[in-house]
Amino acid sequence: MKTRTLRPDKVNVITLGCSKNLVDSENIITQLKANDYDVQHDSNQEANIVIVNTCGFIDLAKEESVNTILDYADRKSRGEIERLYVTGCLSQRYKDNLEAEIPEVDDFFGTMELPGLLARLEADYKHDLIGERFITTPEHYAYLKISEGCNRTCSFCAIPLMRGDHISRPIEELVRQAEHFARNGVKELMLIAQELTYYGLDLYKTRKLGDLLEALAAVEGIRWIRLHYAYPSKFPREVFDVMRAQPKVCNYLDIPLQHGSDAVLQRMRRQITRQETTDLIAYARKAVPDIAIRTTFLVGYPGETEAEFEEMCDFVREMRFERLGVFQYSHEEDTRAYDAEDDVPAEVKADRAARLMEIQREISLQLNEQRIGREVTVLIDRKDGDHYVGRTEYDSPDVDNEVHLDANSAYLRTGDMVTARVTDATEYDLIAELVVG
Known part of the structure; x- marks a missing residue:
């Protein structure tokens, strides 16, 4: 295997679809980093190698995946990237069709073919990283x-x-x-x-x-x-x-x-x-x-x-x-x-x-x-303008309700868990104030 530090390769891993696909992308990134690759995720920065992790669940997801592949295939044709690889559900299900229709892609891999993808990038699959x-x-x-x-x-x-x-x-x-x-x-x-x-x-x-x-x-x-x-x-x-x-x-x-x-x-x-x-x-x-x-x-x-x-x-x-x-x-x-x-x-x-x-x-x-007036534990996810935005134990990221707290009332960090009292509610969000002491 060639020494990564002697090569300028930068990899951008693009993730489409669900959280299960995100975990697969994180495993790809983990393995590449262990092989001294400079890896980014869904980045706008320049990279000469792109890996698109596709979704093939329903028509809209398949359409988004195909359009993303075509976009990067076009960039490769213009010389903006050097190599393009496709993995994930769409590739697993329609590999033969995709190979015929998008020849700009250097190789396609299925959902369980991480070692093969790594080998194509001259990277070793490191079994000792299981669990990390x-x-x-x-x-x-x-x-x-x-x-x-x-x-x-x-x-x-x-x-x-x-x-x-x-x-x-x-x-x-x-x-x-x-x-x-x-x-x-x-x-x-x-x-x-x-x-x-x-x-x-x-x-x-x-x-x-x-x-x-x-x-x-x-x-x-x-x-x-x-x-x-x-x-x-x-x-x-x-x-x-x-x-x-x-x-x-x-x-x-x-x-x-x-x-x-x-x-x-x-x-x-x-x-x-x-x-x-x-x-x-x-x-x-x-x-x-x-x-x-x-x-x-x-x-x-x-x-x-x-x-x-x-x-x-x-x-x-x-x-x-x-x-x-x-x-x-x-x-x-x-x-x-x-x-x-x-x-x-x-x-x-x-x-x-x-x-x-x-x-x-x-x-x-x-x-x-019905939650107005109640106290809830809030996990802070981010700061958005004048508000901290977090979630209760009843809410998962991206798909469920959020809790909004006045950012001027206290200094909080992402990942803090705080107690708050709900003061107002909309269809999908709660407004709350920090409970101090």
Whole structure:
């Protein structure tokens, strides 16, 4: 291998898509830095090598990925960069097509081909870095990917095609990584996976998410542990016992439910009914009375009638979820739903998404107003003009509510955890004042 210090190479890693992709990019950066590369993330500074980490989840994400690749391919043609590599989900799924259509790219790599990408850059894959990772997020929080792949059979989802079967990471390996993060100032861990609740079945022959939470909570320096992307069917309910008993585990659960109509849930192959979902949410709220539940719904699935959509709206009104997002159905090749006719017009999908979010806006405002006068712990994420902006344990970065504090009232630093009293609320934000003493 050539000595990195004798070369002027600078690498810019571009990340598209979800937090799971971000973790993959951070692993790429960690390995390249260990090989003495000068690496930047999503940077505007000049770099002669660009790696685009793509998303292939839905049509809009694929379009963004292709446009980004084409942009850098054009820059390469103009001599602005020397080498261009593409990795990630889109590359995993459409490598042959992309190679034929965008020959300016020097090489394409799939989601599990990090060693091959490194070899193309004359860099060694350093096994001793497992458990360590450079983070691109603010230093006080980090994503911890506990598994890869998914064994579920949801008819609309292409993730198993791009990420393969579920593979859990051992508890001791995850604890080592959490300890590494804590030593470097991380206070909040966000556990992510394609499917959290399946964790451990492959390694330990039983679901081990609760045991993993207990082990991570024992790591000194970690203050919050947050759960993302849990599947509702066969949910390991002992997780709620850990959440209630362990202060470090946030009273927060991200659990995509996708629909409120039994007929649509059956066509989606979700392995759960509306009543079973209702029972699970009721159990969660009884076990952890202050829990905030984040969910997502999918509108416009093939054959979705107006009556079925209204069932979903009624379900949202009944459940009053603390956090909710909406996706419009994307007709994905090679999924089980692809054989069905994509018969809900685009304008109807958009209208239904807007109507569902309008229902949620009203619910969110009412729930936020109920917090006025209460004291909350706030983790400060940034300073924005005359305000500090932070989050409570009920909120994840980028997708959930924020808390705004007057920056003239005190001097705070990013990563500080403070007590504040809520004084006002909007649909998606809280206004608060610092509690001193």
